[in-house]
Amino acid sequence: MLTTLAIANYRSLRQLILPLGRLNVITGANGSGKSNLYRALRLLAETAQGRVIPSLAREGGLPSTLWAGPETISRAMRRGEAVVQGTVRNEPVHLRLGFASDDFGYAIDIGMPEPVPNTLFGLDPEIKRECLWAGPILRPAAVLADRHGPLVKVRDNRDWRVLTRNIAGFDSMMLQCADPVLAPEVLRLREQMRSWRFYDHFRTDADAPARQTQIGTRTPVLGHDGSDLAAALQTIIEIGDEDALHTAIDDAFPGSQIHIPPERGRFSIQMRQHGLLRPLSSAELSDGTLRYLLLVAALLTPRPPALLVLNEPETSLHPDLLPALARLIQRAARDTQVIVVSHAARLIAALERHGDCNSLMLEKDFGETQITGLEDLARPPWQWATR
Structure with missing residues (x-):
């Protein structure tokens, strides 16, 4: 560590x-040096x-x-x-x-x-x-x-x-x-x-790699662009902590479940949500939902790195999802050192309620970044x- x-x-x-x-949280105003x-x-x-x-x-x-x-x-x-x-x-x-x-x-x-x-x-x-x-x-x-x-x-x-x-x-x-x-x-x-991992601004637009059907193979480490999301989630289900995966999804979207249907070696995501008659495909998921699933795959990796760094993971997430994200980050910190760079007050507050959270606030003085x-x-x- x-x-x-x-x-x-x-x-x-x-x-x-x-x-x-x-578990470390780096925060500060815009332009402070995060x-x-x-x-x-x-x-x-x-x-x-x-x-x-x-x-x-x-x-x-x-x-x-x-x-x-x-x-x-x-x-x-x-x-x-x-x-x-x-x-x-x-x-x-x-x-x-x-x-x-x-x-x-x-x-x-x-x-x-x-x-x-x-x-x-x-x-x-x-x-x-x-x-x-x-x-x-x-x-x-x-x-x-x-x-x-x-x-x-x-x-x-x-x-x-x-x-x-x-x-x-x-x-x-x-x-x-x-x-x-x-x-x-x-x-x-x-x-x-070389085991350190960085995740920064996953794409969630209509053409994002995570929305596309991909040929699947065992994926213990989510790729930086999220293109292997479905395979990474299925890998967690088969050789990782499946209960933690389902808990993280239910925590954010009560009553929801994900499923990776077999399609002749090509992997895609289907998500069943409470009240709907059919599952939603990855192309139908909202930006925030897709980003949360990407973070789930990154944080519940069956192969924890020595260091995991998340840069503004709150992007595109509704504020109501941030407490669930904080609990997911706290769980990941049991197995790996985590650094979160964020300016989302609700996420920071939820992480700081964790007794071992090291919170550092940055500020600028004469153009120089310092720790408040x-x-x-x-x-x-x-x-x-x-x-």
């Missing part, structure tokens, strides 16, 4: 360190897939994603006694992402490349530093794997073993150096991060690796 999430110089997240629990936090967490996950540099490129490159304000905001600036302006930089230009968990900590430092002649990729950012360590805080004695530019080394008892001296600047050490014998901790961390009311004593310790 992640205990700390750290982000520096990503959009409005100049220096944000968040404590995390089993979407930036969600995108930064997705970017961190892309590191384990080898896609962090292409993902940055899709966002406009490193210059478009970096913190746009001054390196430091003085007290005089905050009091309005001095103009908000840049000064001579003391640190290199970089984007930093990291986390600490029950077992390991990991951090990555991404910066601009050195000038290289005769290349069209001169604006591609480079990975300057990566560290993997044991325990919650980065300490020299706890480092298990370390990457400085093109050099990657791993701990070998009390000494170091060099794995490579020429890793490419666009490659993470988790992609190139995850060896079950030489670097088992790197491999374990990579596989853990987080005392210094509650702020988790964090140390970035230097270049």
Whole structure:
């Protein structure tokens, strides 16, 4: 389970360190930085897939994603006694992402490349530093794997073993150096991060993949676009928690049941609702009903991930459905760590009634995202690796 999430110089997240629990709710006003936090967490996950540099490129490159304000905001600036302006930089230009968990900590430092002649990729950012360590805080004695530019080394008892001296600047050490014998901790961390799942704004329009009949196969993990919804629901019925599935649907739509009829290998959804003489097909379901079924399939997965992140799951849902959704999220948190990014007051209130809910409210101050009311004593310790 992640205990700390750290982000520096990503959009409005100049220096944000968040404590995390089993069930987490991230909220705040529009423009407070919720979407930036969600995108930064997705970017961190892309590191384990080898896609962090292409993902940055899709966002406009490193210059478009970096913190746009001054390196430091003085007290005089905050009091309005001095103009908000840049000064001579003391640190290199970089984007930093990291986390600490029950077992390991990991951090990555991404910066601009050195000038290289005769290349069209001169604006591609480079990975300057990566560290993997044991325990919650980065300490020299706890480092298990370390990457400085093109050099990657791993701990070998009390000494170091060099794995490579020429890793490419666009490659993470988790992609190139995850060896079950030489670097088992790197491999374990990579596989853990690859299990993270993100669900963000399922399509529910008339042409949405979830409304179409699809060839079905066992689906323990719902696809990101929801195209395999019927197969995922049938998988829960056959090898997952069928009772929890029926309970979640009845909780939201009393007296309703779903059925996946056999159609020569093609799967579709039929939903029986109280008072109707025939079941409704997926094409007839309302946007909110279809979205709720998608969330049911995601949250009741027979293969729980290490981390499940939901971005504004309340979209298209009637407020009366939010308490049922909250109960579904709370149940999922028994088996996996959950982060919910939301601004739906009713959903947040229902989740906060759960005794172990870690609720964090974001706000902006001088363009910088901060956590409202987080005392210094509650702020988790964090140390970035230097270049």
